[in-house]
Amino acid sequence: MTQIDPTSESQPVVTAASGLKRNSFWPRLWRSKVATISAIIFLVVVIAAITAPWLSPADPSAIKIIQRLKPPGFTNSAGTTFWLGTDALGRDVLSRVIFGARVSLIVGLSAVVISGTIGVLVGLLSGFFGGLVDDIFMRICDIQLSFPTILLALTIMAVLGSGLDKLILVLGLTGWVQYGRIVRSQVLALKNDEFVLAARATGEQRWQIIFQHILPNVWSPVIVIASFTVASNIVAEASLSFLGVGVPPSVPSWGTMLADGRQYIGVADWLTAPAGVAISLTVLSINILGDWLRDYLDPRLKNLL
């Protein structure tokens, strides 16, 4: 995953020209083999998540102790084959991996919407108004950055208790700083540009200037950060679930599958690989797509993101 350096505030990048290239999106994506493969992998994960109830061969939560810890390829007396084996409670590993995609994507995407909205708003207001508003927002950023994110999320989840909605909220509320800082630095560069001054001169309201003139020009970095954050949210969800404070144990999640499988290393090694491969491939493909998207939207962002 490409880590975004929140300390860098130098060289704001203005991306007015990015709209011109939009027509060449698909051809350009197609030309990059790695990006195309990543896009296909990501698409497969999305489709698996959407069609999970139809795609999975078995109920991911159906417990059958009699067929516990069976190796991949095991066929039970009813003729059902468990292609990736069964876990300690006799549940079908393949079905759990497929349903796990749901949890990962729901958490990854929903949390991005929350953190993106907060971060963009904070960045816009902070950069545009400056002064006390800016000072307060930036100090809040400092405080948040002084906590390693996973630690902050872990602490809050520990008190609130596990749950999908809580997890989304916690990741959303802890992940906005990167957006805030980048958008702020962009706004600082843009707010004295001629098109903004012209809008002011014509007597437009401040909110119109912020949302109609400045906002469209800060989308590129926001989209790029969002793509990387989907990946880091998926890892965070899995990490927290692995530690037992993410989603409840009954919900099939890649993180809980790894935590369960860990207890049977040497006994049932097939338990960890499917979830591990699924997380790694998903995160890798999103990161590669994020890299590609950054270079496509604006190569100058490379120094920032």
Added chain:
Amino acid sequence: MRYIIRRLLQSLIVVFGVSIVAFGMLFMTGDPTEVILGDATDRMTVSQIEEFRVKMGFDRPWYVQYASFVGNAVQGDFGYSFIRHQPAFEVITDKLPATIKLASVAFILSLVISIPLGVMSAIRPHRPLDNIATVVALAGQSIPSFWLGILLIMFFGVYLKWLPISGSGSWQHYVMPGITLAAFPIARNMRLTRSSMLDFMQKDFVRTARAKGISENRVVYAHVLRNSLMPIVTSIGLELGFLLGGSVITETIFGWPGVGREIVAAIGSKDFYVVQAGVIMLALIFAGVNLLIDLTYSLIDPRIRFGA
């Protein structure tokens, strides 16, 4: 001087923020008594719960509680762990050395491996070695540490039996947790070194150095590399945050007796004073080291001091 004062003030605000978050933790569900007692409330009468509330001082207004929390914390009193039968602060300070040792090993590993790899990649970009290194780096950034840890345990611990799978003591115990914790920083620093070196290779002063007839080795190591290391140096503070945060997972996987594992165990046993003390301790170390790094920069680089 103004920079130093400003930076110190900033750290104070951060410490204040950390204290608010750690204190607020107990109030997130509305009632700290419930958080501390957990399921035990089911077995207690209303008057017993009320007695406990008064005993712990939870009946006082929140700002009084906050003041006494800060007052106690400054003296190293974070409450008493009923599980460990020990003050929470001691529980954490006992485990701190192990965490710092592991984080240091991971930190050194990350630099020793990533920088030479980054340099090798940048010297011959888009050649096989560079391509392999780039793929490995991307994979390193994408494999979550808990799965990497499990894979290492499976291969080197269970199958090959080369390394101990948990605990601490000998140097062998450091190998797998160290690599697990360092994997992400290694990948990230490698990519940073590579891209930063490629950037600097294009600069005028490098062309000048070459034009002067300086040997290629000297150009690469004395001119390009020295300048390229700046982004890595500036991200050390962030990396530390990652190592401290990552310790929670790595220590849990490998049964490493550090603060991270203690926090996770304390969460499991609802031992919230220990969680609070652990979180505060890690956040303060993080803030303190970042302050030190920034102040050192300001001494080295006058541009920072004068706000350029």
